Every structure is written in structure tokens, then in C-alpha cells.
Amino acid sequence: NEVLVDIGAKSEGIINSREVENMDDDTRERLAVGKQISVYVVSSEDQHGNIVLSYEQAAAEAGWTYAKDLLDSQETYDSQILGYNKGGLLTKIENVRAFIPASQLGGPPSSGTSTDDYLSQFVGQTLETKVIEVDRSRNRLILSARAAAKRLREKQKKKLLITLNEGDVVQGKVVNLERFGAFVDIGGLQGLVHLSEISWKRISHPADEVSIGETLDVYVLSIDHDKQRVALSMKRLSQDPWNTIEDVYQTGQLVEVTITKLERYGAFARLNDNVGLEGLIHVSELSEDRIQKPSDIIQKGDVVTSRIIRIDPEQRQLGLSIKQVSSGKFLELDLAQADNNETLTANDDNEE
Template identity: 50%
Template sequence: MYNKEKNKGEREKEMNEEKALVLIESEEKQEPEAGAVHPMATLLKESGGVESLQRGQILEGTIVYSSPSEILIDVGAKSEGIVGRREMSRLDADFLSELNVGDSILTYVLVPEDKNGNIILSLTRAQIEKDWRKAERLFKDQEIFESTVAGYNKGGLIARLGQVRGFVPASQIVTRKNEDLSSEEFKAQLVGETLQLKIIELDRSRNRLILSERAAVRDWRRQQKEKLLDDLHEGAVRTGIVSSLCDFGAFVDLGDADGLVHLSEISWRRVKHPSQVLKVGQEVEVYILKVDRERKRIGLSLKRLEPDPWTLVDDLYELDQLVEGTITKLLKFGAFARLQGSDIEGLIHISELSQEHITHPKEVVQEGQVLTLRIIKIESDRRRMGLSLKRVDSAEYIEQDWTSGYIEEEEAAPPQDEAIDSDSPEAPEETIEVEAASEEETIEQEAAPPQDEAIDSDSPKAPEETIKVEEASE
């Protein structure tokens, strides 16, 4: 008899629960705002009585009993609330396995009191309410959270915030390896992937939760950049990846933020565009040149990690020295040339390009041309070097160039009388015969002294063959 009454009571509970669920589903559109409390309940509470419950109310309770068929929860009412079998079937098995007697849990009031005086509760609806509250907090605070992609449709991706379904439009997905964001194949590959997301629109009345990966990544990088700015200091060396190139320099990804290597800081030599030295994706070591925390900017340098060539100028070069140089740039007032085997550039002023008057350097030289030049000024402290093209063959430097070995022997042979000087090695017979045969031409070209001076007693004694030739010519 007892068992029959007990079974009858359980059946009545389940019937009441089902009726409550049907009633809720039919009245969802008229459902009062969650958490709303009837004025009478407030009056009872103030008078010390038991607070009456309202449907849709969210309560925190304590589990007092748990079995595979029902869970009893103390919510502070005159009787425990019941989570029935049907409600439990909707719950995740892992979630149920973690529930223990004594645990605090959030509940949703389905039926404040059935005909048997029982309070019917829902945990799934409580979890949804809890997740909506979390979503509202995240939206208000503009916080970033992680979520796993649960699916996709024509317009974008489906991601969940707990039990609440969110939507990530294709326009809010971060591009990956130039993939077509609208392609079904691309979106299918993202299912199961964890994304960083941010709520950009929330409307509970329309059950609308719009998420953005793009906004989350942008904010995340901004946060990381602020942390990086606090850690960085001028003079430090970091490894990064070249992320982009532009006319004024190159951006390098330092992991949490990008820094700029200005065009003038890429190399000690003149660079017209970063692509002459760098390429996107290249790993480089950079020198932290400047950290502007107020403007959130990081200045980098590549050339500061290499020896400054100007510190070696005084050791490698000297005034009047002849050097090889490549014309790198033409300007109205002159041309710049880079010394061979060095990053040093000097200026050839327009007045030093030619003996004749010219109006522009392009009349004499062109970019890329390799020339022999003479150093006419060195100011290493001011990082300046003056070069000359017109003085390369100037007569005033012949003796110096000969001494320095800049002129080849056949290009600067001494006069004939010096060539046969007594202090010089004896000339071969073939040379003497050739000289004798062209004596008259040699005298005209080199302005040799008169014969009586050539054989003067103060002069070194000439070889007999030379004297005979002179007598014959008389």
C-alpha cells in the first residue's frame, strides 16, 4: 500500500513537472524579466515571513539530496525545490556527475508551487540565465574571452558562451593565409578551433549575441603592446619578424607588438626602399632605439647592430687618396658615391665633376656608374667626405700618386736621361737601340737638355753607345 501511494506521488510529480514545462513554453513571450520579485514577497520578507517565489526567479540554493531520478535543493522556501527526471535528462552527464550534496547551485523557478506544494526548479534555464548575465558583464566591461567554434552557416561561425549561442559574422573573422572567409571549406576547417572573441552586440529580447574575433585580436594586441612597452628599454636587442614594408621603413613584429625600423635605420649605406634589404617574413635582430609609452610607439634599428663605418674612416682613408666609388644618387648640387667595399658615401660637388661648366651632374655621371675618385675632404665627426672626379688626373698629384703606387710604371716612366742614370740599373741593349733610333722624337717630346749639357762633366757618364748616337746626329 505504501509503495502504491509512493509511485502515485512520483507520477503526480512528473505530471506536474510536464505541465509546468508546457506552460512555460507557451508563455515564453510573456515571461517576466528574470529576477523580478512580486511586491507581496518583499512585504512578507520585511515582516519576517517566508518569501513567496515567482516564476522565472533566479535563486541560489544548496543541494540536500541527489539521485538519478531527482535532485532536492534548499532555496530558503518552506519546502525544498525539485529538479525532476525530465529536467535532468537535459543536463550534460559530466555536469551532473560533478554535483554533490552540500554544493551551492543556481536555480530557476519553473513553478513556485504545484498542487502538492512542491517547488519545481530548472538547472538548464538557470545556467542559461547565468550565461546571459556573464555575457552582459563581458559586454559592459568589453572583456575578451575564449570560445570553441561549434559550427558554421552561410554568414559566419557559431560559437557558444556557455549555453548561449553566439554568432561570428565572416567580416569579423581574422584572415588566415589569404583564405576566402566566405568559403565553406575554410569555415569547416575552423570548427573545433578555439578563438579569442569579444561581444560587439547583445540583445536578450531578440536572443541576439554577436561576436567578433577581429575586435578581440585588436584589443588583445593593444593590451600586449602596453605590457611590452613596460618591459622594453632603449638599447635592448630583440628578435622579430618583418611584418610589412612601406616607403618610409619596415614594421617588425616583436611577438606582442610591432615596431618601426625607419628607412634611415635599416643600413649604414643609402637605401631607397626597404625591399632592397628586407622581405616580409624575414627573421631579424633589432636594436630598441626608442620607446614612446605615451604615444605607444617603438622605434627600432638594424644598422645599430653593425659597426659604424665612420668610426674607421680615419684609419682606412686619407686626403688625396684615389678610391673606387659607385654613383648612388644624383642631385642638383652634385652626386653621391659609395666607396667600394664600404658603406661610406661621399659627395662629389658639381664643381668637382668636370673642368668644364655643367648645369647638372647627369651631364657627366649616372647612377650605378663605377669611377675612380679622389678624396679631397674628410670630416669623420660630421660624417662627411668630399670627393672629386676632375682632380683624378690632375698634374699636381702625379708625384704623390707615383709614390703611393696609384700610377702604373708604364703610365709614368721617367725621362730618358733619368732612365739611363748611372744610379739606375743598366738598360738592356734592345732598349738602347730603340732609344737611339728615335732620338730626335724623344728630344722634341721630352724637351731634353742641349747636347753639351747632356754630356757635361757634372752629369753622370753616359754609356758609350749613347755618345756615339749623339755624335752621329750632329
């Protein structure tokens, strides 16, 4: 069961029978007659005068060298998971046993999952890992899947910053919400959709419009290559309602609005048939009577009828009035609007 190896200079050595017997079938097949292999010299002479060689020790030495090269280069390695213990996963680099601590995996077990169940699911899988410690003297080789994932994200981020252009529309996933905006992962790079870029309508928090885990399309507003930051927008994917406001509305028109905010000087109201448009009802336009503050007669969330008294697309301002809803000077416009509404209602009835 010994293997005789020609090591040159008219010398031969042996791989002893104990090592050969402990080899698996795949390893034994590599020791075919005539095949070149790497061996490690264990002893220059045994009791029988033979040079003692080891195939597995040579493979181990090569493995340690390769592991050190991986550590120095920071390159990743595809590790086949062979087993696990209570601390993590067992694998190999070449012929060297390696360990992936549970803390260096992608994340903790989900709620209700035992550590055994969590770790056992990886057995037989291949994980992309990165060498984080090589200690030959202690026979210690530690790998990390978490570090490999981080390196992959960094590569994706660099590539994306090169290929991404302002004006691009890309798909992303909402990963975090802050008071000032939503962070969206667009493939290895997190961009910020500022609160003001989420919707054309006024919102107080990103959670009013989006949720963590949601997949959506975003518009690339700007790219700061030095700081590796990307500004994104959601609202730029829809038409700015101020661009067409004069095509849809006219001064004197009656509209239904919802009160969105109260200030000392008046009330802000959103047009119910165009949520991207918001106007101001000045305190002087709230009532015929003199009032101290808007909350004396109106509250946030109230739905009321108001009249458009000013449209300024350039300044993005819309003046509204409750006081002038019953004003006679808009009688002809009111009658025309009423006729139009009746026509629309009649058409709807006919379609039914």
C-alpha cells in the same frame, strides 16, 4: 526519470523527466544525490501540486549574467567552437548559445578557400573571444575573436611600454613599408624605423633593404610614453663607417665607386668596398674639360675609379675626384697601393 530537489523551508521541487532525458551524460552526472545545485523555479505548482524546477534554465540565467559581466568588464573568454553555419561559428558561454560572426574572426579566407572550408577548420578549437553584444530579450549573444585579439595587443603594448628601454635590442617583424620608413611589430607594439635609420648608406625607399614579413633585430632609439610611440633603428646595430674611415682610407688613395645621385653641383658616389660611405665628386673634379652639368659625362649607376681628395669624419664628408686620378702628385701613393694589391693577389694565389 524525474529529479527531486530539496529547496529548503521543508519544501521540495522536481526537475521533470523531459528535461532530464534531454540532458547529456555530463550534465546528468552533476545531479548526484546529496550534491548542491542551482535551480530555476518554473512554476510554484503543477497539476500534481509539485514545484517545477529547471536545472538548465538556472544555468542559462547564470550564463546570461556571466555574459553581461564579461561585456561590462571587457574581459576575454575562451570559447570552444561547437559548429558553424554560413554566417559564422557556434559556441556557448556557460549554458547559453552564442555566435561569432565570420566578420569577427581574425581575417578573411585565403584565396581559393571556400567559406565552408574556412569556418569548418575552427570546429573543436578554442578561440579567445570578447563579448560585444548581450540582448536577453532577443536571445542574442554575440562574440568577437577580432576584438579579443585587439584587446590582447593593447595589453601587450602597455606591458611593453613599461618594460622597454632605450638602447634595448629586440626582435621584430616588418609589417608595413612607407616612403619615410618601415613599421616593425616588436610584440604588440609597432615601432618606426625611419628611412635614415635603416642603413648607413643612402637609400631611396625602405624596400631597398627590407621586405614585409621579414624578421629582424632592431635597436630602440627612443620611447614617447605619452604618444605611445617607439623609434627604432637598424643601422645602429652595425658600426658607423665614419668612425673608422681614417683607419681604412687616406687622402690621395684611389677607390672604385658607383655613382648614386647626380646634382647640379656634382655627383654622389658610394665606395664599392664600403657601402656605408658616400662621397661627393664636385662638378669641378669630374673632368679636366669644362662641363655644364655632371650628366654630360657621367650617369647614375656608372662604376668609375676616383681619388680621395678630402676626408672629414666630423662633418661626415668625403671629397672625391675623377679629374685627379691621373695626377702625378700622388705617384708614390699610387705605387705603394699597386704594390700592396700585387702582394694581396700573390697571397691569394698561394692560398689556392
